[in-house]
Amino acid sequence: MSKGRVLVTGAAGYIGSHTTVELINAGYDVVGVDNFSNSSPDMLKGIEQITGRPLPFMELDCSDRDQFAKVFERYPDIAASIHFAACKAVGESVQQPLKYFENNLRSLLYLIELSTRDGHGRGIVFSSSCTVYGEPDPENLPISENAPVKPATSPYGRTKQMSEEILHDCVTAYPSLKVIALRYFNPIGAHPSALIGEMPLGVPQNLVPYITQTAAGIRKELRIFGNDYPTPDGTCIRDYIYVCDLAKAHVAAVDRILQVKDSDRYEIFNLGTGTGLSVLELVNHFIQATGVNLPYSYAPRRAGDIVKVWANPEKANKVLGWKAGTPIDDVLRSAWKWEKKVRGIQ
Numbered sequence: 458m459s460k461g462r463v464l465v466t467g468a469a470g471y472i473g474s475h476t477t478v479e480l481i482n483a484g485y486d487v488v489g490v491d492n493f494s495n496s497s498p499d500m501l502k503g504i505e506q507i508t509g510r511p512l513p514f515m516e517l518d519c520s521d522r523d524q525f526a527k528v529f530e531r532y533p534d535i536a537a538s539i540h541f542a543a544c545k546a547v548g549e550s551v552q553q554p555l556k557y558f559e560n561n562l563r564s565l566l567y568l569i570e571l572s573t574r575d576g577h578g579r580g581i582v583f584s585s586s587c588t589v590y591g592e593p594d595p596e597n598l599p600i601s602e603n604a605p606v607k608p609a610t611s612p613y614g615r616t617k618q619m620s621e622e623i624l625h626d627c628v629t630a631y632p633s634l635k636v637i638a639l640r641y642f643n644p645i646g647a648h649p650s651a652l653i654g655e656m657p658l659g660v661p662q663n664l665v666p667y668i669t670q671t672a673a674g675i676r677k678e679l680r681i682f683g684n685d686y687p688t689p690d691g692t693c694i695r696d697y698i699y700v701c702d703l704a705k706a707h708v709a710a711v712d713r714i715l716q717v718k719d720s721d722r723y724e725i726f727n728l729g730t731g732t733g734l735s736v737l738e739l740v741n742h743f744i745q746a747t748g749v750n751l752p753y754s755y756a757p758r759r760a761g762d763i764v765k766v767w768a769n770p771e772k773a774n775k776v777l778g779w780k781a782g783t784p785i786d787d788v789l790r791s792a793w794k795w796e797k798k799v800r801g802i803q
């Protein structure tokens with residue numbers, strides 16, 4: 458018996474594809490949408506191979522209202538949506554803020570309108586980010602959901618903050634709407650099958666794809682940005698969370714929206730492990746876990762980097778009954794397995 462239909466926007470993306478797999482495994486019917494602006498149809502094949510069934514899917518742009526409306530016409534049984542589809546390159550957002558406001562905000566506004574227009578009341582799970590906390594005050598670490606939201610340092614971060622505020626206002630206005638905003642820390646790794654994973658275009662900006670590409674010989678060496686930060690080894694600290702653990706939290710959020718009738722209609726959860734790792738610690742874990750040589754050197758600090766942030770995930774642990782438990786070495790091995798698969802390395 459199906460637990461209901463869930464719309465996944467950005468289903469071919471990194472977190473979207475892993476979440477689609479977990480939703481199907483948990484007994485949901487899914488319809489995926491994506492415009493492949495930063496993803497590949499190969500991911501859909503990967504999802505179908507893992508789950509062993511065809512994935513209902515529509516190629517469309519969520520920032521085009523008429524296109525987006527078609528998915529609700531074809532699938533009137535959508536009970537909840539998970540909204541991943543968005544532009545996410547911080548640097549690009551500084552250069553092209555309007556692209557980010559247009560795309561990320563338009564698609565959200567249409568999703569809310571389409572989810573509420575017949576008074577039907579569909580839930581929305583929104584992809585937010587720990588970037589909303591900015592550089593946390595040290596006494597606020599590990600950071601919990603009630604820590605202050607700091608002014609965004611990029612238009613990308615601003616779209617996440619604005620989206621949360623828009624959703625909050627709309628929950629007040631539309632009594633049938635229920636929302637869960639999930640603030641992700643640093644998602645890494647790939648499905649154990651290596652049939653889906655992260656596919657950065659061009660030179661990776663994020664640490665783990667840069668590490669795996671360096672290990673694969675595509676990049677000469679990893680540059681560690683800054684070793685003079687006020688941390689034990691001088692490198693920045695983050696909370697790295699396995700993408701499959703993260704995906705399962707989305708299933709728990711949909712379960713909560715659809716099954717817990719008296720839950721608050723707007724809720725926020727941090728999704729992290731609760732443990733901070735420095736860049737150097739992560740690099741050493743990778744070398745240890747994979748046995749692969751990883752050339753690296755120290756480079757100047759990267760503009761805009763936060764020194765240290767990690768989650769207090771207790772609220773998600775308690776309320777969603779979810780915990781990120783995969784050991785970091787397993788996570789890094791999954792990232793390496795995926796990179797080898799993509800590059801055809803034995």
Ligand code: UDP
Nearest residue numbers: 662663664667680681682693695736759762
């Ligand atoms: N980092 C690095 N070299 C790289 C890419 C990232 O040293 O080639 C560092 C970066 O400065 C930060 C950490 O790795 O301290 C995580 O960076 P990422 O871009 O993955 O995530 P975010 O900055 O969004 O937390």
